Amino acid sequence: MVDPSPTPSLEQIQRAWQRFEGQIRETPSWQWQGHRIDRSKPIDSTLFLKLELFQHTGSFKPRGAMTVMRELAPDALQRGVVGVSAGNHGMALAFAAAALGARATVAMPETASPARVEACRALGAEVVLTPDIASAFAKAEELERDGLSYVHPFEGPLTALGTATLGLEFLRQVGKLDALFVAIGGGGLAAGVAAAVKQLQPRCRVFGVEPEGADSMHRSFAAGAPQRIDAVRTIADSLGSPTAMPYSFALCRQHVDELVKVSDDELCAAMALLFADAKLAVEPAGAAALAAMLQCRERLAGQRIGLVVCGANVDPDAFADCLRRGRTGIV
Numbered sequence: 001m002v003d004p005s006p007t008p009s010l011e012q013i014q015r016a017w018q019r020f021e022g023q024i025r026e027t028p029s030w031q032w033q034g035h036r037i038d039r040s041k042p043i044d045s046t047l048f049l050k051l052e053l054f055q056h057t058g059s060f061k062p063r064g065a066m067t068v069m070r071e072l073a074p075d076a077l078q079r080g081v082v083g084v085s086a087g088n089h090g091m092a093l094a095f096a097a098a099a100l101g102a103r104a105t106v107a108m109p110e111t112a113s114p115a116r117v118e119a120c121r122a123l124g125a126e127v128v129l130t131p132d133i134a135s136a137f138a139k140a141e142e143l144e145r146d147g148l149s150y151v152h153p154f155e156g157p158l159t160a161l162g163t164a165t166l167g168l169e170f171l172r173q174v175g176k177l178d179a180l181f182v183a184i185g186g187g188g189l190a191a192g193v194a195a196a197v198k199q200l201q202p203r204c205r206v207f208g209v210e211p212e213g214a215d216s217m218h219r220s221f222a223a224g225a226p227q228r229i230d231a232v233r234t235i236a237d238s239l240g241s242p243t244a245m246p247y248s249f250a251l252c253r254q255h256v257d258e259l260v261k262v263s264d265d266e267l268c269a270a271m272a273l274l275f276a277d278a279k280l281a282v283e284p285a286g287a288a289a290l291a292a293m294l295q296c297r298e299r300l301a302g303q304r305i306g307l308v309v310c311g312a313n314v315d316p317d318a319f320a321d322c323l324r325r326g327r328t329g330i331v
């Protein structure tokens with residue numbers, strides 16, 4: 001049985017939101033209407049997008065990184081932070097560190113997209129390139145032993161507290177929702193968002209969305225404990241966590257009502273629809289909520305539905321490939 005104790009309270013979430021003190025953006029929510037989505041969405045439904053792609057660094061990740069770093073003791077903050085990332089987490093770490101006057105070191109595999117490596121550097125991080133992801137973790141551990149504070153990309157109460165602020169903000173902006181869709185990689189985003197939503201609106205059904213080729217949370221739900229998968233195969237690189245972890249798993253198990261798997265083709269089609277109709281250029285993870293909602297559309301007639309558009313860091317060539325693959329049927 002999952003321990004219900006770790007859920008952050010609404011009061012804690014509200015306090016974390018206030019502590020951002022303007023360093024994290026309150027991103028807009030938007031009711032999506034357009035001739036293409038109106039043909040595809042559930043009958044008589046109302047769709048709201050949480051435009052978190054407009055967060056600093058282009059994804060929701062600074063909410064968690066900032067919440068973790070704000071709790072560090074002054075001397076720890078002064079020594080600096082370290083993280084492992086192939087992209088969005090590294091950028092968030094760099095951003096939050098700079099905002100708090102600290103130094104960030106990001107260990108990145110050489111396979112990380114050069115644009116993301118450059119973005120981490122441009123945001124002020126020191127980037128250490130390693131041959132692969134395993135050696136990136138080894139490097140981060142070494143730096144942690146040297147005194148830097150390790151900031152995990154998705155696990156832990158403070159990270160979930162940070163992502164919960166997104167759920168709080170969204171519901172305040174749009175009012176009552178019947179359903180909310182949110183992407184899952186490791187599960188820190190969904191853990192926090194679902195915890196906030198279920199306390200504010202217990203009747204809102206929360207759907208967690210994973211790529212078919214990175215379904216560690218599905219397997220973890222089935223097994224009743226966090227699971228690791230052998231291989232990650234998805235175009236949604238930000239959702240490619242090979243493992244679920246205890247805290248975020250427990251929160252998701254408690255507050256996420258249902259998990260939905262989406263294929264790479266569905267992700268591309270959702271990216272193409274967001275681009276054509278909402279004029280939003282998002283990365284595959286940012287389209288996952290829409291892809292899942294379209295899959296479930298028959299049962300969502302008449303509902304008020306929220307989609308978290310969680311990120312937009314994709315290089316132009318990869319974006320163009322996804323649009324070509326996904327545009328069939330969109331006029």
Ligand SMILES: Cc1ncc(COP(=O)(O)O)c(C=O)c1O
Pocket residue numbers: 059060061088089153154183184185186187188189190238239241283285286310311312
């Ligand atoms: C844009 C984007 N969306 C979703 C996720 C998934 O978040 P989590 O790993 O907390 O489930 C990530 C993780 O890096 C991300 O960068």
